[in-house]
């Protein structure tokens with residue numbers, strides 16, 4: 001803090017040196033209006049580099065940068081100009097223009113939005129909007145919604161809908177500012193479509209669904225028929241919400257596992273049938289869990305809430321964000337990873353510099369009836385013998401203990417499909433094209449008969465629990481075609 005040089009902001013406007021700088025800046029501005037950019041740059045650059053300007057001519061500099069083809073610099077300069085004078089129509093117009101050049105169309109429309117709302121927009125601004133929309137036919141619904149809600153006055157029905165949505169968010173204790181995207185979804189439904197009674201009613205239905213079901217926990221089904229009844233009720237809403245989220249990069253909401261308002265990164269990079277693989281995505285910015293990991297985590301959390309005295313819990317993963325989060329809460333949580341079928345269960349192995357217990361679900365090293373809960377995620381489809389795996393879980397659980405797991409399970413398939421078989425010789429016989437998840441071969445694609453396999457292993461009260469909750473980033477995958485999977489867990493009681 002020994003630097004005594006005064007920056008522009010600290011200097012006194014009456015200071016003669018400041019006056020001189022200002023005159024120079026005005027001269028530069030004049031030169032810019034004359035198209036004499038090189039001369040203007042010669043005057044302005046040293047002033048800006050020395051940070052001595054009281055009234056830094058960010059706007060002029062931005063125009064200069066555009067002319068020189070440095071659009072990125074121009075955008076930062078216009079943004080600085082806006083910080084000083086947010087109401088400047090000219091600055092907004094030029095910033096939006098520069099953002100448009102950089103293909104940042106949604107930002108450009110957001111920049112123009114205050115101008116449009118203020119009623120000060122001129123033909124140039126509307127022309128710019130038309131231009132941006134023409135260049136960006138694939139512009140997201142949010143941008144359209146923003147634009148249209150800026151241009152239109154909401155109808156009483158839309159206003160009521162937005163008010164109700166606000167009330168819903170407050171009820172969910174999700175901070176409003178973090179839900180602009182979701183609000184825009186509502187705005188999209190109510191503004192981009194002609195306000196027919198159908199659009200309004202579909203919106204109100206979606207709102208009603210979120211209101212009644214958000215943070216409501218799992219819905220449990222012990223057979224396909226009872227599940228179907230529920231599925232028919234939610235199909236339209238689920239499709240609409242997921243079709244929208246599929247187009248987004250981020251989605252704000254609430255993570256029920258780490259218990260915080262958050263933003264979910266929609267895609268993990270994986271695609272399914274040309275759509276975002278939402279089951280692997282919706283990654284919580286706070287705790288790092290993805291959609292399917294969070295569903296399993298919530299089911300484990302429910303178990304520990306119900307059985308606070310049951311301490312012997314096995315989670316058959318140890319290197320995931322889910323394990324990290326749960327192990328901080330459950331000091332006795334046993335985490336394991338599978339290394340190789342030739343290694344004895346219970347052996348500590350080095351995984352990324354950490355000692356991790358190896359276990360093979362086909363041959364667990366735990367004594368009979370020694371565990372209260374076994375949980376695993378997307379493991380069974382990679383095991384060559386699902387019956388033995390389920391029997392091992394049954395053997396090691398105490399009476400009344402619970403097996404909670406996830407596996408890719410298509411709600412549109414009655415019978416599981418066996419894709420491959422491990423022969424006694426160690427060779428693998430394939431019945432279908434090889435399907436790998438990462439580096440793991442899938443031996444099965446599961447359908448509804450997986451519930452019967454669990455019952456055959458000895459379990460009672462075998463159910464699937466669905467936790468479809470958009471605000472918690474818990475969504476299905478494949479609703480628009482392909483392998484359709486709800487956000488589910490299996491629960492089996494010994």
Ligand SMILES: [Zn+2]
Pocket residue numbers: 255256257258259260262284285286287288289
């Ligand atoms: Zn979280």
